[in-house]
Amino acid sequence: METRRVADILKNGQPEETVIIKGWVRTKRELKGFAFTEVNDGSSLAGLQVVLDNEIPDYDTIIKKVNTGASIEVAGKLVPSQGKGQKIELKANSVIIYGEADLETYPLQKKRHSFEFLRTISHLRSRTNTLGAVFRVRNACATAIHQFFQEKGFMWIHSPIITASDCEGAGELFTVTNLNLNNLPKNDAGEVDYSQDFFGKPAYLTVSGQLQAEVMAMAFQNVYTFGPTFRAENSNTSRHLAEFWMVEPEMAFCDLEGDQNLAEEFLKYIFKYVLETCPEDMEFFNKWINKTVLATADNIINNEFARITYTKAVELLEKADKKFEFPVEWGIDLQSEHERYLAEELFKKPVIVSNYPKEIKAFYMRLDEGEKTVSAMDVLAPNIGEIIGGSQREERLDVLERRIQETGMESDDLWWYLDLRRYGTVPHAGFGLGFERVVQFMTGMTNIRDVIPFPRTPLNAEF
RNA sequence: UCCUCGGUAGCUCAGCGGUAGAGCGGUCGGCUGUUAACCGAUUGGUCGUAGGUUCGAAUCCCACCCGGGGAGCCA
Numbered sequence: 001m002e003t004r005r006v007a008d009i010l011k012n013g014q015p016e017e018t019v020i021i022k023g024w025v026r027t028k029r030e031l032k033g034f035a036f037t038e039v040n041d042g043s044s045l046a047g048l049q050v051v052l053d054n055e056i057p058d059y060d061t062i063i064k065k066v067n068t069g070a071s072i073e074v075a076g077k078l079v080p081s082q083g084k085g086q087k088i089e090l091k092a093n094s095v096i097i098y099g100e101a102d103l104e105t106y107p108l109q110k111k112r113h114s115f116e117f118l119r120t121i122s123h124l125r126s127r128t129n130t131l132g133a134v135f136r137v138r139n140a141c142a143t144a145i146h147q148f149f150q151e152k153g154f155m156w157i158h159s160p161i162i163t164a165s166d167c168e169g170a171g172e173l174f175t176v177t178n179l180n181l182n183n184l185p186k187n188d189a190g191e192v193d194y195s196q197d198f199f200g201k202p203a204y205l206t207v208s209g210q211l212q213a214e215v216m217a218m219a220f221q222n223v224y225t226f227g228p229t230f231r232a233e234n235s236n237t238s239r240h241l242a243e244f245w246m247v248e249p250e251m252a253f254c255d256l257e258g259d260q261n262l263a264e265e266f267l268k269y270i271f272k273y274v275l276e277t278c279p280e281d282m283e284f285f286n287k288w289i290n291k292t293v294l295a296t297a298d299n300i301i302n303n304e305f306a307r308i309t310y311t312k313a314v315e316l317l318e319k320a321d322k323k324f325e326f327p328v329e330w331g332i333d334l335q336s337e338h339e340r341y342l343a344e345e346l347f348k349k350p351v352i353v354s355n356y357p358k359e360i361k362a363f364y365m366r367l368d369e370g371e372k373t374v375s376a377m378d379v380l381a382p383n384i385g386e387i388i389g390g391s392q393r394e395e396r397l398d399v400l401e402r403r404i405q406e407t408g409m410e411s412d413d414l415w416w417y418l419d420l421r422r423y424g425t426v427p428h429a430g431f432g433l434g435f436e437r438v439v440q441f442m443t444g445m446t447n448i449r450d451v452i453p454f455p456r457t458p459l460n461a462e463f
Numbered sequence: 464u465c466c467u468c469g470g471u472a473g474c475u476c477a478g479c480g481g482u483a484g485a486g487c488g489g490u491c492g493g494c495u496g497u498u499a500a501c502c503g504a505u506u507g508g509u510c511g512u513a514g515g516u517u518c519g520a521a522u523c524c525c526a527c528c529c530g531g532g533g534a535g536c537c538a
Contacts, residue, residue, distance in 0.1 A: 031495060038498080109474065172536095235537075385538095389537085446532095459529085
């Protein structure tokens with residue numbers, strides 16, 4: 001007989017003759033001669049209440065082993081519940097114990113734990129309500145991303161995880177090598193001789209798939225990457241990971257406005273999708289984690305994002321009735337406090353800021369008329385800050401070469417990137433989005449380490 | 464990396480120079496419909512690590528390690 005998922009049983013909500021479920025015991029309430037237990041199989045936030053009484057075979061031995069954390073299989077009858085907390089419950093006919101859990105050492109209790117503590121038991125924390133809900137939402141979010149792009153005819157492309165050049169210059173890189181670190185080959189100058197390394201030159205974990213996405217967009221028009229990205233930056237914040245997932249769409253024949261339109265449509269789509277597919281989990285976050293989660297989602301879905309230029313943003317900040325730690329003037333990079341003011345206090349919704357000074361942005365962003373600004377845009381979200389960063393790319397070979405020089409990049413490494421402008425260049429644009437930040441924003445979780453199953457941060461790679 | 468707060472029982476914390484505490488959890492007992500069940504009893508500690516001050520240090524000082532929050536960098 002087929003094993004049923006608890007989510008389906010609860011959704012159906014009807015009595016049934018015989019049902020089998022498999023899962024992990026969350027709680028047991030033992031009375032004289034019978035017991036209630038809640039079994040969770042990961043399919044939903046709510047578990048199924050199972051009633052065990054001394055008519056089942058081996059009741060006395062089984063009841064001692066049905067403890068929080070134990071894995072069991074229950075066969076029985078779905079009946080209307082006499083209690084108040086649930087519509088139906090499973091009256092067990094028989095129970096199989098797969099694996100016991102020693103209550104004296106099992107670290108998860110029937111009460112709330114701090115997220116800090118749960119991080120020290122990442123191999124078990126997914127069995128808690130909150131982390132369970134987070135990872136179901138994370139999955140829904142990933143599904144929504146693929147569905148959004150696939151529906152629009154974007155091709156999912158697989159950018160390399162190992163790259164041999166630090167093209168974007170974004171942050172510190174992790175080196176990839178198979179040289180013997182205890183006996184490094186040296187050249188005449190006493191430096192490490194990478195010609196003897198696996199790739200014959202230094203190699204790194206990717207910090208962005210953007211340049212490769214541009215390559216593929218020059219053949220397939222609309223593409224996106226969705227995969228892991230690495231930064232060896234020593235950042236200790238609630239918004240940074242050394243290993244995180246990034247989504248990077250790239251569109252040929254597209255300008256900055258089209259880029260902004262896609263970003264807005266994209267965020268609306270995934271919020272809508274998650275609300276529709278994980279209503280129970282979202283209610284949970286709204287109740288226990290952050291009471292503005294549902295209102296925020298509603299705000300995203302039903303309002304147009306504000307769109308202002310950097311120049312306008314600076315104007316607004318200069319006349320803001322608020323004292324900033326970092327003073328505002330045209331030319332500065334916007335600080336966290338400035339971004340927060342715009343998104344949280346002034347507009348109270350996501351704000352797209354565009355056309356930043358060229359000095360504070362990357363070399364590949366398209367130079368605007370007047371050559372003071374570039375066609376960049378950031379989507380700033382309340383409580384999270386920058387959630388999306390994108391731009392129209394510089395498609396003009398001469399301008400791009402000039403910008404590479406100005407920003408001190410090594411054009412020899414970029415020969416293939418420049419070739420895209422030599423052969424059939426087109427205006428194109430794209431953006432990057434930190435996947436975990438979207439999950440954070442959506443769930444209201446304050447620390448990014450709690451929205452990825454196995455967080456990688458400085459000094460932390462245990463699991 | 465910087466600023467700041469913290470590290471005491473399995474968990475969450477109180478104690479802040481003079482015998483190491485509470486709640487929860489665990490264990491045992493009670494209870495025929497529980498819902499983080501309830502009631503009673505009980506168990507549980509190198510006070511992050513190493514130095515120093517003191518008659519005496521969980522408590523004061525110093526260094527280091529680890530964690531939270533904020534900042535920088537960014538996604």
